[in-house]
Amino acid sequence: MDFRELDSAIDAIEVFVRDFEPGLLDARGAVRAVERFAKVTHLGQAGTALAVQQVDRTHAYRESGARCAADWLARKTGVASASAFRAMETADALSELPATNAAFRAGKLSEAQAHEIAGAARKDPTAEAELVAVAARGTTMKGLKDRCRQVRASAEVDDAAWAQRLRDNRSLRTWVDPDTAPCGMWRTTPDKGAEINAALDAETDLLFRAARAAGGREAREAYAADALHALITRGPRKATGATLVMDAGVADAGFASRGQRCEIPGIGPIPVTIAKQMLATAKIRELPADPALLPDYATDRRYYPPWMLAWLDQHYPVCGVEGCDADFHLEIDHVVPKSEGGLTAIPNLWLICWYHHRLKTNEDWLVTGTTHNWDLVPPNGGPDPP
Numbered sequence: 460m461d462f463r464e465l466d467s468a469i470d471a472i473e474v475f476v477r478d479f480e481p482g483l484l485d486a487r488g489a490v491r492a493v494e495r496f497a498k499v500t501h502l503g504q505a506g507t508a509l510a511v512q513q514v515d516r517t518h519a520y521r522e523s524g525a526r527c528a529a530d531w532l533a534r535k536t537g538v539a540s541a542s543a544f545r546a547m548e549t550a551d552a553l554s555e556l557p558a559t560n561a562a563f564r565a566g567k568l569s570e571a572q573a574h575e576i577a578g579a580a581r582k583d584p585t586a587e588a589e590l591v592a593v594a595a596r597g598t599t600m601k602g603l604k605d606r607c608r609q610v611r612a613s614a615e616v617d618d619a620a621w622a623q624r625l626r627d628n629r630s631l632r633t634w635v636d637p638d639t640a641p642c643g644m645w646r647t648t649p650d651k652g653a654e655i656n657a658a659l660d661a662e663t664d665l666l667f668r669a670a671r672a673a674g675g676r677e678a679r680e681a682y683a684a685d686a687l688h689a690l691i692t693r694g695p696r697k698a699t700g701a702t703l704v705m706d707a708g709v710a711d712a713g714f715a716s717r718g719q720r721c722e723i724p725g726i727g728p729i730p731v732t733i734a735k736q737m738l739a740t741a742k743i744r745e746l747p748a749d750p751a752l753l754p755d756y757a758t759d760r761r762y763y764p765p766w767m768l769a770w771l772d773q774h775y776p777v778c779g780v781e782g783c784d785a786d787f788h789l790e791i792d793h794v795v796p797k798s799e800g801g802l803t804a805i806p807n808l809w810l811i812c813w814y815h816h817r818l819k820t821n822e823d824w825l826v827t828g829t830t831h832n833w834d835l836v837p838p839n840g841g842p843d844p845p
């Protein structure tokens with residue numbers, strides 16, 4: 460094997476980066492530079508993942524006193540050992556996953572994306588090509604993880620075993636970091652997690668709004684930490700509960716077939732075994748997915764009946780703008796603005812995040828697409844493609 464071509468490519472990149480003056484780039488040039496460097500990063504990660512397998516097979520890592528190849532990789536590349544273990548797992552999975560392997564080798568996937576896809580595609584190899592396409596389309600990491608969770612869920616053959624696994628693996632750990640900040644991490648069953656999230660969200664909202672009203676400008680996460688403390692020391696100020704979305708027939712069948720929903724909004728698909736246990740306490744939404752089956756309701760006022768809010772929440776778990784995965788403080792937007800005669804009616808409404816709502820309202824961004832397949836685009840079609 461000859462490294463000469465690779466070495467001269469690396470030399471060229473080295474010279475380029477050494478003399479790189481980003482201040483001389485215009486906006487489009489800066490975007491292009493980031494895209495190219497991302498590709499270099501991806502290719503480097505792919506090459507590393509492939510090569511380290513051979514380091515493992517030949518036991519070359521032993522020479523430096525490392526315990527295993529992942530340990531060696533962590534030292535060699537300066538990453539945390541958890542990342543090195545993940546890279547080893549990805550590398551192991553690649554030989555069985557041709558589409559992921561090809562896209563990874565072509566610099567189209569990051570190691571994190573390849574790892575996420577490999578985990579889901581091992582459970583359901585028929586979903587592999589679609590997941591690679593989802594990632595290559597530039598979907599956010601969160602969007603890809605959501606899709607991978609759906610794939611894994613519909614590939615679960617034993618619903619009760621999945622529920623039991625979730626229960627067996629619950630844990631909560633606390634520790635103190637080097638700055639003397641107490642930290643924690645938990646892992647729990649989806650029903651309990653949904654209740655925790657609902658209580659935490661409600662308390663965070665109260666604190667966030669009060670702080671904003673008083674001129675506070677800290678991040679939502681900071682108020683969430685205060686909310687956790689308030690909930691534990693004082694208890695909830697507001698009754699909350701988990702919301703379950705389950706299609707008709709799923710509970711009786713005992714499993715959700717592909718395309719059927721048994722999920723908790725904000726968490727994802729869950730075992731039907733757990734959903735059945737939740738039926739006694741959770742709020743169950745069974746609104747039709749098809750907006751044509753909803754009550755006919757239109758007004759020029761700004762009144763939203765509860766079923767309308769519930770339908771919008773269910774239909775837009777995240778911001779409706781393609782590629783945006785903001786999932787809190789979503790705002791109702793009239794596609795045709797009220798000032799231009801747009802009505803408060805399901806066909807004219809969608810949920811978008813605060814940021815995208817401002818772009819539409821104040822910066823003249825335009826809604827395109829068809830009803831409930833809308834997207835938001837810059838005025839005049841935006842910058843020319845590179």
Ligand SMILES: [Zn+2]
Nearest residue numbers: 778783812815
């Ligand atoms: Zn958004």
